[in-house]
Amino acid sequence: MNQERQRRTPARALAIALQRPLPSDALVAFRIILGGLLTIGALRFLLNGWVQRFFVEPKVFFHYWGFGWVRAWSATGMQLHFVLLALLGLCVAGGVFYRVTAPLAFVAFTYVELIDVSGYLNHYYLLSLLLLLAAFMPLHRAGSFDAWRAGSLRGARYLPAWCTHLLRFQLATVYFYAGLAKVNADWLLHGQPLSIWLSSRADMPIVGPLLAHHETAMVMSWAGCIYDLTIWIWLSWARTRAVAYALVLGFHTAVGLLFNIGMFPFIMSLSALIFFPPTWPRAIWRGRRGEEAPSSPSLPQGTMKRRIALGLGAFYVAAQVLFPLRHFLYPGDVLWNEQGMRWSWKVLLREKNGAITYRVRRGDGSLVQVSPRQFLTDVQEREMSGQPDLILQLAHRIADQQRGLTGAPVSVYVDAFASLNGRPAQRLVDPTVDLCTVSDGLAPASWILPAPTTAPPHLRPVRAR
């Protein structure tokens, strides 16, 4: 009796729960969806000419802190890289040599994301995370080319529950933190930036005139916040799941219609299927629920391996829980100083535009202005102009160039103005600070000026026609 009680420690109970076999159908569907989205995403870049525009045309790329060594391939190399991504997506979807192709897909996609910070998007980050998780999961054991090679296309009927739970956790994290980020005065009290965005879409048929009204933005702001904070709960609960998923479809369709957010609605809508019971594909295609998991699964042997796996899983979960909260370590408004903005699921939270002019004082005392256009594409300049760490990176680049031209030390200052959620533009960066003396890093940035304290404006509705 004591031995049994000893064995039933919380850790062991958790380990047993995570190892519990669940029908593999939903995870097979997830694998196919994930690979399919990767392929479609890569093809979009190839067919829209975005590989050339975003990875070949720029003369300068912004690096992530600690990833300055990442470089883009040549023009041909980048095109081939995206072709490879499309093929890897197919391999993941089909479970073709999955143990090799799934990690490769993660590395190849994440490499693309690491090339240029100005191209950061939350849903690209999510896709990277999902590919990382998938690379550690045995999703190829059923309904795959690999299973067919092993003797049965159907393959394993069950896969460990931790796969499903981890994916559900990941999506719940995205939703919850996206909702938490909306708990701020701009979003909830002033309906910004939704009011700005919606009123500019007043020419849309049927709903257009409604969008112009501030009240619509207020209602949608609150609804969006509550939706993000709680939808993962309703998706997790069997009694509300179907209605919740209908809400997911409605929400992401509406957001996709209103805003230019590419694959995001598809990724979220399709990934949310993981909240359904593990047999949902069979429920649709064969009309039956399928058998439940064996009631008394046995834990696999190999305690050390299990402990390492549990440790890694715990680390990942802790990182995902804590990382989006890191902006609390920095003083000021994260939407203004952007410290802790990325990888935190702060989705569609700000309308921010900036005007940047660098002033370079050369060794001979002369002063010249350098336009970001000299280095950046229009898209890069737009992204950089509201993100202080990128403004700093370009300042260093300009300093390097000017030192090369003059052969003497230079000082670089910036006149950076930004408008946040419709407020009057104000200085974002201290114009008296020589940015050559500032290093990029994780410490609070004293060279970034405080955020505006005024409330954002309440814009009046303007009719489209």
Next chain:
Amino acid sequence: MKHRTSLALAFLAVIGTGYACVESSNELISTGAATAGTGPATTGGDDGFNRQAMLQHLAETVIRPETQAFAEATKTLENATVAYRSSLSAADLDAARDAWRNAMNAWQRLEMMQIGPAGASDSVLGGADLRDEIYSWPLINKCRVDQELVEGAYQNEGTFASEAVNVRGLDALEYLLFQEGTQNACAPQNDINAQGTWSTIVAEVDQRRADYAAAVASILDGHATQLRNAWEGSFLPAYVGAGSDTSVYPSQRDALNATSDALFYLEKQTKDAKLGVPLAIIDCGAAGCPDTPESKVALHSKQQIQQNIAGFRALFTGGVGEDALGFDDWLRAAGAEDVADAMLADLGSAEAALLAIDEPTLTEALAEDPASVTALFDALSELAVHLKTDFVTVLDLELPAAVEGDND
């Protein structure tokens, strides 16, 4: 059973959504907007402002009249160059030069209105590359014009029209009409000098320049007519009815973005290239600086900047009169009066700074009173900050080319 049905419906819905949605919200707007009315714009809203009315006003009262004025100016220019070609008289040369100045003034206002057919075909909706056909600055190349002068390619208008744009636009015409003497702009090692072909035409260089000018003026008039016809014809309803008429602009936002994009000429070209570079305020880096001042031969740069600012004011305010509708009215209607006031104040400061430049030409002002030119540059810088921040934020306009790719 109930559970299964809801699952099936949900799955079908997401698949359906996947097919129904297209990548850009703009495309989606256009799909639905085809059902919206296409009638004439009516003013609406509590303050009588609506965005289609603004587009209509800008198209009919600002841009179309400017294209008509430019077409008339180029016709006059063509006639003047033909007369000069026949007479080679000083009086006819003066008349041709005056006609060029008038045409250039009209064009410099239109430089601020590169919307639709005037724009580049690879980056502007409805673009037909007419801007570069008409005026290719800063890609000017006087030596290439001299080479054409030697080769005589301008004598065949059909084939000449396919030559590089910088040998057959207003910039080439400036050189042909205003260049004095028999020197050429090519380096000594250039073929026309090294092989002596230039020296064979020196005796007839005035006649050749006149012939060449007449050929360019004729081509120019054709492009001006094409631009005017577009704004008198099918482009205007596509612009005004953007979103309802999706032939050019999938949504009204696209037309509004195209119009605000045009305003950015004042920042990129007028402020930085036309003023910042000759003032040596702007460092051009490895790409090198554009050839400035803009008008080196006719010495017309100051007037050209003046016309840029006039074009900006016309597009921003919708011109003069109580019925004028422009971006300032939109800002006021939206409740952003402070942004409208600030931008108009900056614009007024720029106009005042320009008037305060006493020297008749920019070249003289740069030499004798650079502070006055710097004051104009600073005033335009203030305006540019508002343009790139409050203006685009409050009206949710996209910065040029920023609509590429996805967001968030």
